Amino acid sequence: MTTLRKLAACTALGLALGAGAAAAQDKPTIVTVVKVTGENWFTRMNQGVDAYGAEHSNVATSQVGPAKADAAQQGRIIEDLVAKNVSAIAVVPMDPSALEGVLRRAEQRGIKVITHEGDSLVNTAVDIEAFDNKAFGTRINEKLAACMGQSGKWTSFVGSLGSLTHNQWVDAGAENAKKYSGMELVAAKNESFNDANKAYEKAKEILRRYPDIKGFQGSSAIDVIGIGRAVEEAGLQDKTCVYGLGLPKDTGPYLDTGAVDEIFFWDPKDAGYVMNVVANMVLDGKEVTDGMDLGVPGYNKVSVKKGPGKGVIVQGEAWVDVDKASYKNYPF
Template sequence: MEWIRTHRARRRLSAIAALASVALIATGCAAGGGGDGGGDGSGQDGDQTITFIPKQLNNPYTDVVLGGGEDGAESAGFASSQVVGPLDASASSQVSFINAETQAGTNVIVIAANDPDAVCPALEEARSGGAKIVAFDSDTNPDCRDVFISQVVAKDVALIQVELIAEQIGGSGEIAILSATANATNQNEWIKYIEEELDSNPDYADIELVAKVYGDDDDTKSFQEAQGLMQAHPNLKGIISPTTVGIAATARYLSTSEYKGKVALTGLGLPNEMRPFVKDGTVTEFALWDPAQLGYVAAFAGKALADGDITGAAGDTFEAGDLGEREVGEGGVVIVGPPTVFNADNIDEYDF
């Protein structure tokens, strides 16, 4: 809680910076500059630059992640940091931004991939030019980056969502998944584990997954997909939405529909967005980690790579400022922390 309170103000500033990036993209310009550090990734301390490329800009979850990233970049000692990225979360929408950072000689590129493979050729070119690549939130193909900063152990994210929906529907009935984009690495990994758990755990033998739909992390489309699920599956008892945009849009739909209190909704959401739906009884419980910590650790990992303190090999360790030492695991994966379950009893304790 103390870490959250300390970094809250800077997160708001990051959201403003992200919105500024939107305006620059609309005029065909890149946000800020990043060429001062040179392209060999070995700029002297104080000269290195870092750029964050999220799945899409103007996304509430992304704003919080980027707020932590900006804090981390400043604390780690980067000379400058910036945010650039697309307004849509399509597979190829990030490529032009990666190419621009390669040309600018940016030392560290931190990216949440919309598609694990579509970004690879551009990232490989950036690495050839000396840039260090940190994936966060949604991984690239591991061959295209140095490390991946993961929210939590992927299977744990899946299991907690299955547990929550099972409790809320009494252990039986039809459920559906409303995801983000069809190619999102993190979403698909969680869904894979959700399906495996439903199929293999006898405790969930009476739960049937009847549909998977994709809202593309777009509020309007997610709302429409939630509406469509109820029309297509009138016996639906629960929805899992492992995306902050999707769960908020679905909650908004359910809150004013005949299904409020009848169809359970859980998944991954931001407390500030979900609070009114918990208060009015639309949602009982949902989960998430502190997204700002994801960006914060990613910045420090990028600095350790740029300084040559780590290579991304399993067993490497680096200091992540206020969050202490972190270790690189198998496959170059760094785990940030466990998820938290939010409900009416604790949601007012969180502000992000």
């Protein structure tokens, strides 16, 4: 091959590679930002994010999150994504109020913002809720009250005081418990920071301070794991009632021993998938409308209402309750 022909071939190859890179850059990017990486809840969510990307070659999907549940770290990750000018950001906020500024900057840059567990957010196009949060918290507490015989001391746990949905659930639980004059809420809203060891230490502290405590209502997916461990070590499986958010495989051993009585959840995989469904719709200029089927279990007939900002809140009916007898029906 002559020098001239070699030069022409190299030029053609360079142009082809350049065109490929441009095509890759033109492909919309949807990045899901979770509360913490490594927790099984969000590992399961990542499966939904990846599944959507595998089924829709027109977009690139990925999931990121901080190494520990921290609103400031989550905010910095979003700032980096804004600087990279991704197409859409789907966020599960640790503390919604702490992210308003960076999400506003994302929207100003033309980045589409989708959120989950953040119905107070102003700077979002669509917030997706798996269900009515007040109803969910009331249901957990009603089951707890029944187990306690509607009397005795009980307490509540949250991932953090800034975790919106966690506070909505335990506030609804506290309101529900007022129906029963014999129930006494003590040391409410213990923060676990989505850490099973912290939940365990808090639960041990509560058991020492209130040796006659009968009930625990957990909110983070790992709260019941830490609480169950403390209850089991104290040999109080038959004297306490432990109810809250959890995943079947994680909580199964404590359901088997009775240290945890029942868990409530929605499938994080489905939530991750549906966030990306909606993100892609928004990128295409499509609206989510009342009664729409988003093609995901629990989101087949969503309700839509105006949010606190320019966006909307989309609500599904996706919660599940399981106990010792039924948790093995779920593979996660």
